[in-house]
Amino acid sequence: PERHRDEYAKFAGLPWEETVRYLAAYRANLGRMRRAAEERGIGVVLCTPVYNRFAAPFESTLPMETSERVRSEFTALRTRIEATLPAFVRHLSPDEGWQHVFHFDWVRERGERAPADLPGRRVLHGALAGVDGLLPRPKREARDAYAALERVLHGTDDPAERAALARCEPLLTSALALVPHHPRTLFELGLVRLALRSGVDDSGLAARALELAGALDRAPRRASRATTELVRAAAREPMGSATVLLDADGLFAASSPDGLVGFELMIDECHLSLGGIVAFSAELARVLEGAGR
Numbered sequence: 001p002e003r004h005r006d007e008y009a010k011f012a013g014l015p016w017e018e019t020v021r022y023l024a025a026y027r028a029n030l031g032r033m034r035r036a037a038e039e040r041g042i043g044v045v046l047c048t049p050v051y052n053r054f055a056a057p058f059e060s061t062l063p064m065e066t067s068e069r070v071r072s073e074f075t076a077l078r079t080r081i082e083a084t085l086p087a088f089v090r091h092l093s094p095d096e097g098w099q100h101v102f103h104f105d106w107v108r109e110r111g112e113r114a115p116a117d118l119p120g121r122r123v124l125h126g127a128l129a130g131v132d133g134l135l136p137r138p139k140r141e142a143r144d145a146y147a148a149l150e151r152v153l154h155g156t157d158d159p160a161e162r163a164a165l166a167r168c169e170p171l172l173t174s175a176l177a178l179v180p181h182h183p184r185t186l187f188e189l190g191l192v193r194l195a196l197r198s199g200v201d202d203s204g205l206a207a208r209a210l211e212l213a214g215a216l217d218r219a220p221r222r223a224s225r226a227t228t229e230l231v232r233a234a235a236r237e238p239m240g241s242a243t244v245l246l247d248a249d250g251l252f253a254a255s256s257p258d259g260l261v262g263f264e265l266m267i268d269e270c271h272l273s274l275g276g277i278v279a280f281s282a283e284l285a286r287v288l289e290g291a292g293r
Contacts, residue, residue: 008058008097011219015061016181022220026227030234034243045287046235048249049223050276053210053260054149055269056093056100057183059218070178077175081188084168086161088148089191093184097219102268105141121146122153122264127283128255131265131275146263152191155198165196187213199257207258222270223249244291248280 030046037044062071082090094100124131156162172189176182190209194201201207214224228249235245253259265276272280 011059011221013061014059014218015064016216016218017064019218019220023226023230026220027230027234030231031237034234034237038243043291044243045246045284045291046231046243047246047284048228048231049270050249050252050261050266050272050280051214051223051228052262052266052269053207053214054092054262055214055222055266056187057213057217057219058097058100058221058269060182060184061218062179062182066179074175074178074182077171077178078185081168081171081175081185084164084171085188085192086151086156086164086195088151088156088161089165089168089188089195091144091148092152092191093188100269101142101145101263103271105139105145106267122257122262124255124264125257126255127251128265128279131255131279142267149263152195153199155195162196165192168192169196181212181216183213183216183218186210186216201258204258207260210260242291244287246284246287248283251283252276252279 034044034046062074066074085093123129151161156165169189169192172185172192175185176189179185186209190206190213193206193209197206211225214222215226217224232245232247235243237243249261252261252265256262256264263273265273265279267273
């Protein structure tokens with residue numbers, strides 16, 4: 001990824017107001033493609049794209065209308081947050097786009113030793129119970145991310161880290177009181193809440209924070225709740241012939257703990273793992289067979 005930094009700079013500084021325009025264009029394109037197919041008598045299957053709730057947002061610019069006073073107070077809080085967050089949370093919320101975990105990180109270089117079983121894996125249930133989504137040859141970057149995620153999902157026994165998490169939670173909520181829809185702060189709040197409760201999210205607050213962080217990411221590089229809802233809405237639009245909806249993200253979410261699709265089924269923010277591809281293909285075959293196509 002570090003060799004492709006221009007790719008991650010593409011949306012640097014993009015304000016939310018511009019992101020909304022990208023989403024509107026995406027929705028319009030869905031409608032145009034569906035109409036073009038149906039005008040030619042071609043059946044349509046619309047599929048909700050699956051997205052990784054544990055992949056950090058890429059861009060978190062402040063709203064354009066944010067006052068200088070709020071910007072100053074928010075920046076001061078963010079400085080305190082970044083100085084307080086435990087290293088394993090910071091690892092999952094990198095500063096630069098190229099520092100995220102990507103599909104590049106799942107193929108070991110020749111001669112590199114194979115790792116032991118990766119930590120941080122959660123048990124899938126429902127329709128995808130038993131799916132083994134991991135690739136067998138992760139590089140160090142992927143293993144490090146999994147080790148950090150394990151501490152989020154299973155908690156940490158380190159008293160200093162637990163104290164830091166406890167200090168961070170009110171700082172994060174204070175920052176969101178100033179800028180309620182800041183993606184990175186929402187993402188970190190979701191991770192901190194999970195880590196403080198050893199991965200248990202009975203209240204659903206952590207899941208909501210992680211979902212909202214993805215939906216509000218300024219960089220339209222991946223799917224999110226925003227795009228899946230647009231696909232579902234497009235499938236409901238009445239047209240000349242029936243359109244079939246393959247709600248892949250709904251299926252994957254229903255099979256993931258707390259509805260949070262993660263690295264069990266994905267290898268970065270948007271690419272499915274081998275097990276995820278097999279599960280998706282099986283669902284596609286089922287939907288097509290049911291539609292008589």
